[in-house]
Structure formats: structure tokens, C-alpha cells
Amino acid sequence: MSGSTVIEVKTASKTYPFVIGPAAREELTAFLAQCGVTPETAIFIITDQNVIETDYPQELKARLESAGYTVYLAVAAAGDASKSLATAEQLYRTMLQMHIRRSDVVMAVGGGMVGDLAGFVAATYLRGIRFIQVPTTLLAHDSSIGGKVGVNLAEGKNLVGAFHQPILVLYDTSVLSTLPSREWTGGLSELIKHAVIGDPALFHDLLSQPASDYPGPERTAELVARAARVKIQIVEQDEQESGLRMLLNVGHTVGHAIEQKSDYSIHHGEAVAMGLIVEAELAVNKGWLSSSDRDLIIQALCLHGLPTGRPDQPISPILEIMNLDKKHQRQSWTFAVPFGIGDVRVVRDVSREDVIRAWEATNIWREGGVE
Amino acid sequence: MSGSTVIEVKTASKTYPFVIGPAAREELTAFLAQCGVTPETAIFIITDQNVIETDYPQELKARLESAGYTVYLAVAAAGDASKSLATAEQLYRTMLQMHIRRSDVVMAVGGGMVGDLAGFVAATYLRGIRFIQVPTTLLAHDSSIGGKVGVNLAEGKNLVGAFHQPILVLYDTSVLSTLPSREWTGGLSELIKHAVIGDPALFHDLLSQPASDYPGPERTAELVARAARVKIQIVEQDEQESGLRMLLNVGHTVGHAIEQKSDYSIHHGEAVAMGLIVEAELAVNKGWLSSSDRDLIIQALCLHGLPTGRPDQPISPILEIMNLDKKHQRQSWTFAVPFGIGDVRVVRDVSREDVIRAWEATNIWREGGVE
Numbered sequence: 001m002s003g004s005t006v007i008e009v010k011t012a013s014k015t016y017p018f019v020i021g022p023a024a025r026e027e028l029t030a031f032l033a034q035c036g037v038t039p040e041t042a043i044f045i046i047t048d049q050n051v052i053e054t055d056y057p058q059e060l061k062a063r064l065e066s067a068g069y070t071v072y073l074a075v076a077a078a079g080d081a082s083k084s085l086a087t088a089e090q091l092y093r094t095m096l097q098m099h100i101r102r103s104d105v106v107m108a109v110g111g112g113m114v115g116d117l118a119g120f121v122a123a124t125y126l127r128g129i130r131f132i133q134v135p136t137t138l139l140a141h142d143s144s145i146g147g148k149v150g151v152n153l154a155e156g157k158n159l160v161g162a163f164h165q166p167i168l169v170l171y172d173t174s175v176l177s178t179l180p181s182r183e184w185t186g187g188l189s190e191l192i193k194h195a196v197i198g199d200p201a202l203f204h205d206l207l208s209q210p211a212s213d214y215p216g217p218e219r220t221a222e223l224v225a226r227a228a229r230v231k232i233q234i235v236e237q238d239e240q241e242s243g244l245r246m247l248l249n250v251g252h253t254v255g256h257a258i259e260q261k262s263d264y265s266i267h268h269g270e271a272v273a274m275g276l277i278v279e280a281e282l283a284v285n286k287g288w289l290s291s292s293d294r295d296l297i298i299q300a301l302c303l304h305g306l307p308t309g310r311p312d313q314p315i316s317p318i319l320e321i322m323n324l325d326k327k328h329q330r331q332s333w334t335f336a337v338p339f340g341i342g343d344v345r346v347v348r349d350v351s352r353e354d355v356i357r358a359w360e361a362t363n364i365w366r367e368g369g370v371e
Numbered sequence: 372m373s374g375s376t377v378i379e380v381k382t383a384s385k386t387y388p389f390v391i392g393p394a395a396r397e398e399l400t401a402f403l404a405q406c407g408v409t410p411e412t413a414i415f416i417i418t419d420q421n422v423i424e425t426d427y428p429q430e431l432k433a434r435l436e437s438a439g440y441t442v443y444l445a446v447a448a449a450g451d452a453s454k455s456l457a458t459a460e461q462l463y464r465t466m467l468q469m470h471i472r473r474s475d476v477v478m479a480v481g482g483g484m485v486g487d488l489a490g491f492v493a494a495t496y497l498r499g500i501r502f503i504q505v506p507t508t509l510l511a512h513d514s515s516i517g518g519k520v521g522v523n524l525a526e527g528k529n530l531v532g533a534f535h536q537p538i539l540v541l542y543d544t545s546v547l548s549t550l551p552s553r554e555w556t557g558g559l560s561e562l563i564k565h566a567v568i569g570d571p572a573l574f575h576d577l578l579s580q581p582a583s584d585y586p587g588p589e590r591t592a593e594l595v596a597r598a599a600r601v602k603i604q605i606v607e608q609d610e611q612e613s614g615l616r617m618l619l620n621v622g623h624t625v626g627h628a629i630e631q632k633s634d635y636s637i638h639h640g641e642a643v644a645m646g647l648i649v650e651a652e653l654a655v656n657k658g659w660l661s662s663s664d665r666d667l668i669i670q671a672l673c674l675h676g677l678p679t680g681r682p683d684q685p686i687s688p689i690l691e692i693m694n695l696d697k698k699h700q701r702q703s704w705t706f707a708v709p710f711g712i713g714d715v716r717v718v719r720d721v722s723r724e725d726v727i728r729a730w731e732a733t734n735i736w737r738e739g740g741v742e
Contacts, residue, residue: 085456089524096526096695124495127521127532128611150498153460155467161498162533240499324467 003027005225009145009232011239014165018145018232020225022217024172028060028134029067035167037130039068042104044095046118050078051110051136056175060109060134072098076117080264083117083151085160091121105130105167111137111183112144112268116158119149123164133169138176138187139269141224142194144169146235146245156260156324163240173220184214186269188304191227193251193272196297198230200342203300210303246346250336251276254355257321258311266311273306274365276338282350282358283337293340309365315356322355374398376596380516380603382610385536389516389603391596393588395543399431399505400438406538408501410439413475415466417489421449422481422507427546431480431505443469447488451635454488454522456531462492476501476538482508482554483515483639487529490520494535504540509547509558510640512595513565515540517606517616527631527695534611544591555585557640559675564622564643565598567668569605571713573597574671581674617717621707622647625726628692629682637682644677645736647709653721653729654708664711680736686727693726 004021019031037043043064047057052075061071074094076082106129108118115133122131133144150161176184188211195203202223211223231248238245255275259266266274280297283289302308322333333350375392390402408414414435418428423446432442445465447453477500479489486504493502504515521532547555559582566574573594582594602619609616626646630637637645651668654660673679693704704721 085460089456092524092531093526096524096530099695124521124531124533126530127519127534148498150495153463153467155464159467159497160463160495162495163498324470 005221007225007229007232009165009169010236011147011165013147013163013239014167016165016167016169018169018171018228020171020173020221020228022172022174022221024170025056025060025063028063028170031168031170032064032069032132037105037132037167039070042070042072042098042100043107044098044100044104045071045073045107045109046076046091046114046121047073047109048076048078048082048114051114054136054175054178056136057109060107072100076114080113080152080157083113083157085151085153087117088121088124088151091117092125095121095125100125100129102126102129105132107132107134109134109136111135111140112142115140115143116149116161117151119147119164119166120151120161123149123162128164131164131166133166135169135171136175137179137183138220138224139183139190141171141187141228142190142231144171145228145231146248147239156321157256165239171221171224172217173224174217176214176220177217179214181213182267185212185305186267188212189251189269189273189276189301189306191223192297192300192304192306193248193276194227194230195300196276196338196341197247197250197344198233198342199226202226203296203341207296207300207303212304243346246334247336247344250338250344251279253322253333253335254278254318257318260321261313261317262311270307273301273308274310276301277308278310278355278358278362279335279337281362282335282354283339285357285361286337286354288337288339288345288347290340293338296341297338307365309363310359312364312366315359318359319352319355376592378596378600378603380536380540381607382518382536384518384534384610385538387536387538387540389540389542389599391542391544391592391599393543393545393592395541396427396431396434399434399541402539402541403435403440403503408476408503408538410441413441413443413469413471414478415469415471415475416442416444416478416480417447417462417485417492418444418480419447419449419453419485422485425507425546425549427507428480431478443471447485451484451523451528454484454528456522456524458488459492459495459522462488463496466492466496471496471500473497473500476503478503478505480505480507482506482511483513486511486514487520487532488522490518490535490537491522491532494520494533499535502535502537504537506540506542507546508550508554509591509595510554510561512542512558512599513561513602515542516599516602517619518610527692528627536610542592542595543588544595545588547591548585548588550585552584553638556583556676557638559583560622560640560644560647560672560677562594562598563668563671563675563677564647565601566671567647567709567712568618568621568715569601569713570597574667574712578667578671578674583675614717617705618707618715621709621715622650624693624704624706625649625689628689631692632684632688633682641678644672644679645681647672648679649681649726649729649733650706650708652733653706653725654710656728656732657708657725659708659710659716659718661711664709667712668709678736680734681730683735683737686730689730690723690726
């Protein structure tokens with residue numbers, strides 16, 4: 001199996017391969033066999049309308065069928081509105097009609113929305129069946145690792161879900177060549193986040209040789225593999241988010257609230273960039289981060305076409321949403337904040353006032369630049 | 372802590388106490404403290420309309436509040452129709468409004484429906500929070516052990532769910548004094564099933580001294596503790612139903628289908644009794660069970676006022692429902708069947724014809740007796 005990098009992900013509940021390469025699709029059936037998925041297993045592919053237009057799910061289906069697998073293909077509407085209990089219920093019922101059994105497999109072919117939704121369906125259908133992730137976006141390098149799956153409620157994102165590890169992640173980076181530029185850019189935000197958390201060399205590579213446009217399948221595979229290793233190392237040590245895993249939330253505590261308040265007109269990656277800047281500002285105010293490191297973070301985001309400020313809006317609705325954050329305790333707020341490049345820490349004594357002060361001190365971002 | 376029997380349940384994922392006694396409610400706060408649930412934790416009680424009329428949930432709420440806990444009480448409509456994704460969604464949203472956090476606890480106070488629903492909500496709310504079972508029916512001695520939680524779809528029962536172990540089961544058998552007689556009788560069916568699986572002495576005790584009416588909280592606690600031990604020993608060895616746990620399905624493969632086909636006018640315990648008889652007949656036909664042991668099983672059910680035959684209806688819709696059973700493989704059907712009293716085995720080579728033959732040979736049961 002040449003061409004792909006294989007990283008073994010060892011969590012407490014399961015060990016599985018994360019396979020990434022410029023032609024990983026050609027190794028799909030070989031890796032399935034290695035994971036014990038034989039042609040007697042039915043494979044239920046879940047994808048969405050956007051992805052189906054690339055013909056990638058159909059190509060994978062044809063590959064699997066010619067290897068003898070029985071394959072079904074379900075297509076959800078594109079967009080986060082499909083990440084719902086209602087769509088999950090439709091999928092359960094289709095799976096029952098297709099006689100999908102406990103020994104069969106769900107395969108998510110798509111971005112984070114598809115992976116989260118399909119993973120939740122796999123985690124709960126007949127009390128849980130096996131699950132494979134085939135990401136098609138740059139952002140999904142993040143969401144496909146770690147087993148967090150779920151759906152949204154009107155009150156917020158990912159409020160219902162489970163931890164359900166895949167048995168295989170297969171990431172063919174050549175599919176990213178057709179990614180719309182806003183999707184590519186959004187995914188860079190998580191890549192930069194992972195560099196800030198645990199790979200300063202990757203961070204400086206991105207500064208000296210930005211990947212603001214798709215740099216081809218080989219370099220993409222290399223960058224994603226490095227970012228993925230940061231996340232994998234953390235998830236291996238803390239599968240259920242009891243401690244270390246909170247580091248991955250850097251940029252997200254504020255970012256999620258911004259994303260939700262915008263009704264998702266600000267995309268996830270853009271919101272994480274904004275969150276990262278506000279949280280870096282907070283860290284500078286608290287004396288945890290040097291202002292030069294904060295400026296390097298802003299520079300990295302800027303070089304990759306990401307927002308370098310926060311939205312022009314009052315903070316109170318943002319604070320209200322943040323108050324529902326899953327990781328907060330009743331009495332104080334928990335944040336992951338940068339203390340340096342390659343040094344993110346979890347702090348539990350952040351007050352509302354700290355957040356307000358950082359928000360006010362952050363530049364305002366409008367389409368095209370800061371004011 | 373006098374008066375209660377405490378059985379430690381040790382599963383791969385968690386160890387927790389199963390507490391049963393005639394006045395177990397008096398030990399609730401002591402056991403909560405022992406399980407690490409301190410008064411900073413909010414407790415979200417889920418119950419139903421039937422149970423709320425007994426005032427037991429309100430009494431528990433008052434006990435908890437006087438010990439300093441913040442307690443919320445949510446009441447679902449009684450009946451299996453509440454075991455749905457729609458009710459789960461209402462509960463998630465109520466919990467968000469009450470600011471229930473990841474560190475808080477769901478407490479199910481009720482029978483199997485409440486336990487399954489509340490457990491599913493706990494398993495999936497914010498990707499899973501802690502969960503306590505306070506059973507109020509005899510049948511719930513079965514459903515409260517083992518961590519199987521879930522909701523129904525129109526296509527069948529428990530088709531969506533998870534494995535989510537409670538941190539505590541607290542079973543006060545004095546609440547069973549008010550149980551309607553049909554509910555008591557239904558619960559005896561699972562008690563007899565557990566005796567058939569793994570406690571021949573319990574089986575013979577029930578034959579010589581039937582518990583057809585509620586025999587008071589002490590004897591109830593003793594009987595339930597013995598039946599519970601059978602289930603606990605199996606669940607400890609096979610948390611996720613990969614093998615041994617299938618033994619617990621005896622009576623259920625046919626029973627579930629009967630229950631569902633009747634639109635639940637035949638209750639679970641009654642349907643399990645019917646399923647047990649058809650499966651015993653099948654075992655006799657296959658040469659696995661002696662006809663005298665089959666007759667003992669029928670006698671035990673008869674002495675406890677349970678059905679001793681199958682419903683008067685054609686088998687084809689029953690077979691259709693059975694075909695969806697979670698534990699079947701694609702090619703053959705899997706059954707747990709009795710080979711003797713205290714000896715149930717899993718067999719994987721049961722054909723449709725075997726089931727049809729057993730069905731035809733079983734007496735027909737109508738309200739009041741067999742024909």
C-alpha cells in the first residue's frame with residue numbers, strides 16, 4: 001500500500017488506522033479487509049447533495065461493488081440543517097428498510113456535517129454499529145478524528161451526541177482539488193489551530209510557505225498528517241474529554257458562539273479564527289501570552305485569508321451562548337487559551353469580565369479586512 | 372446502611388452498586404454521596420404520569436432537596452408512545468432551559484419505559500451524562516440492569532439506543548405494593564426467565580411457593596435480588612451483547628414480535644411468557660429440551676397467572692417482525708433457547724420452518740386460559 005501515510009489511532013475503546021494520501025481511495029478495499037469488513041457486510045454510505053455532485057461517493061460505491069460488497073447510498077440535503085434528529089430518524093428508517101444489521105457498516109463520505117450525522121446514526125442504530133469516515137473537506141481532518149459525533153438542536157450545535165470511534169478513516173486528498181475556496185480557507189483555521197496547540201514547526205512552515213490555495217494532493221496530505229498527529233496524540237490520552245482533550249477547544253469557546261449567533265453565515269473555520277484572536281487577546285490581557293506571539297497567530301490567519309478580527313456586534317448574546325458551553329462548570333468558565341506557539345493550556349478561572357475586555361480590545365473584522 | 376442488599380455490578384466500562392431493599396429510599400442520599408454525587412450536582416428526575424400519581428418522585432425530590440441538591444422533575448406521558456425521539460428531544464430542550472450540565476445527573480424514576488427513555492437521554496445529552504435508575508415496577512428489575520437504553524421507531528422497539536451504564540440502581544421494593552396486578556404479573560415473567568437461565572433453586576422455590584400476588588417488600592427484595600444476580604453475572608461478562616448476553620433473550624425473540632404485532636395490547640411480560648413457551652416447544656422439537664422441563668416452564672407461568680399459550684393469529688407477520696431482530700445475522704437466525712431448567716444456550720441454526728412448526732404446535736391462549 002504505497003503513497004498513503006497510515007497513523008494508528010489508539011484510544012481506550014478502540015485502535016484504528018487514519019489513512020491519508022493523494023490516492024487513498026485506491027486502497028479502500030484493502031483497508032476494509034484489514035479492518036475485518038468482508039464482502040458479506042453491507043455498507044450504508046451517507047453523503048450529502050454537495051458531495052454527490054463530485055461523483056466521489058458514486059465512484060467509491062462502484063469500487064466497493066466490484067469488490068463484492070452490497071452498498072447503499074443515502075443523500076442528505078447539504079447544510080447544517082441536516083444535522084438534526086429528524087434527519088437521523090429518516091436515516092434509521094431507510095436503514096431498516098434496507099435491512100442493515102448490527103454487523104453492517106455506516107460509511108460517511110463528506111465533510112464535518114456528514115461525519116457527525118452519520119457517526120451519530122451509527123452510534124445509536126440498533127445501539128451502535130461500525131462506522132467509517134471518508135472525509136472530503138479540509139475541515140474534516142479535524143472532525144473525523146476523535147469519535148465525537150452528534151446532531152444539533154435549535155438551542156445550539158452538537159448538544160446531542162455520543163463518543164463513537166470509527167474503525168477506519170480514509171482521507172484521499174485529491175478530492176480537495178474541487179473544494180470551493182471558502183471551504184479550503186475555513187479548513188486552514190483548524191490546521192493552524194493544531195499547529196498552535198502542538199506543532200510549532202508546522203506553524204512556522206505555514207508562515208514561511210502559506211497554503212492559502214490548495215497546494216496539490218501531496219503537500220495537502222503532508223500538512224494534514226502533521227495537524228492530525230497533534231489531535232491524535234491528545235485524543236489517545238483523553239478519549240472522553242475529561243481533561244487534556246479540552247486543549248482542542250482553543251478558539252472554539254468564543255468561536256462556536258460567534259458561529260451560532262451569525263446563524264452560521266460565518267462558517268465554522270472563520271468563526272474559529274475569530275475565536276482564536278479573541279482568546280489570544282484574553283491571554284495577553286491576563287499576562288499568559290506575549291503580544292508578539294499573539295501577532296504571529298494573527299499573521300498566520302491573515303496569510304491564509306482568514307478573518308483577523310471579531311464580528312461587529314455587541315457581546316451580550318455571545319456571552320449568553322457561551323454560558324451553555326458543555327465544558328463549563330456551574331461556577332466558573334473553562335477555556336483553552338494559547339500561552340505560546342505550541343503551548344496551549346486549560347484555565348478554569350476566566351470571568352465574564354475577562355471575555356468582555358478581550359472582545360472590546362479585538363479589531364472588528366468585515367469582509368475584506370479589519371477596521 | 373441496614374436492610375438493603377448491595378450487589379456490585381462490574382462491567383468493562385464501569386462498576387456500580389445495585390441496591391435493593393424494603394426501605395432503600397432512606398439510603399438514597401448516602402448512596403449518592405458514595406457515588407460521588409455531591410449537592411453541587413443538579414439532579415434531573417424523569418418520570419411519567421402513572422408514577423407521579425404515587426407521589427414517590429415527589430418524595431424523592433423532597434428528600435434530595437432537604438439534603439441540599441438542586442432537583443428538577445420532568446413528567447412524560449405514560450405508555451410506550453413516550454419512548455420516542457420526539458419525547459427525547461423535548462427532554463433535551465427542557466434540560467438546556469434548566470442549564471443541566473455535563474457534570475449533572477439524570478435520575479429515572481419509573482418502570483422500563485422511563486428507564487430506557489431517560490437512559491437514552493442521559494447517554495446522548497451533551498454526548499453523555501451520569502445516570503441513576505430508581506425502578507418502580509417488577510419488570511424494571513430486568514431493564515434497570517445492563518445499561519441497555521433506547522427509544523422505539525414506528526418499525527419496532529429499541530431500534531435506536533446505546534449502552535450506557537447507570538452509576539447507581541436503587542430499588543425500594545415497598546413501592547411495588549401499589550403496582551396494578553397486571554403489572555406485577557408481567558414482571559414475574561422476567562423473574563421466571565432469569566430462574567430458567569441461571570437459578571434452578573429460584574425456579575423450584577417459585578413452583579413450591581408462587582408469588583402470584585405481591586408478597587410484601589422483604590420477600591420481593593429477596594426474589595428480585597436472586598433474579599438480578601443471574602442477569603448481573605451475564606452482563607458483567609458481556610457488556611455489549613457480543614455473545615453470552617444473548618442468553619437473556621430467551622423468550623424475547625418470539626415475544627418481542629408478539630408484543631409488537633399486538634400493538635402492545637399484549638404487555639411485555641405476557642409476550643415474553645408466550646415467547647418462552649413457543650421457544651420451549653421449538654427446543655423440544657429439535658430434541659434440545661425434554662418435554663417434562665417444557666411442562667415445568669408452562670406450570671411456573673400458569674401458577675403466576677401468566678399466559679400458557681400463544682396468541683390466536685397467523686404466524687407470517689410475526690416472522691416478518693422477527694426478521695428485523697437486532698441479533699440475527701444475514702443468513703441464519705439466532706435464538707436463545709432452553710435446554711433445561713438453569714440451562715439456556717444460544718443456537719444459530721434455527722430456520723423459519725422450525726419457528727413455524729413450534730408456533731403451530733403451541734396451545735392457543737385467550738384471556739382466561741388455553742383452548
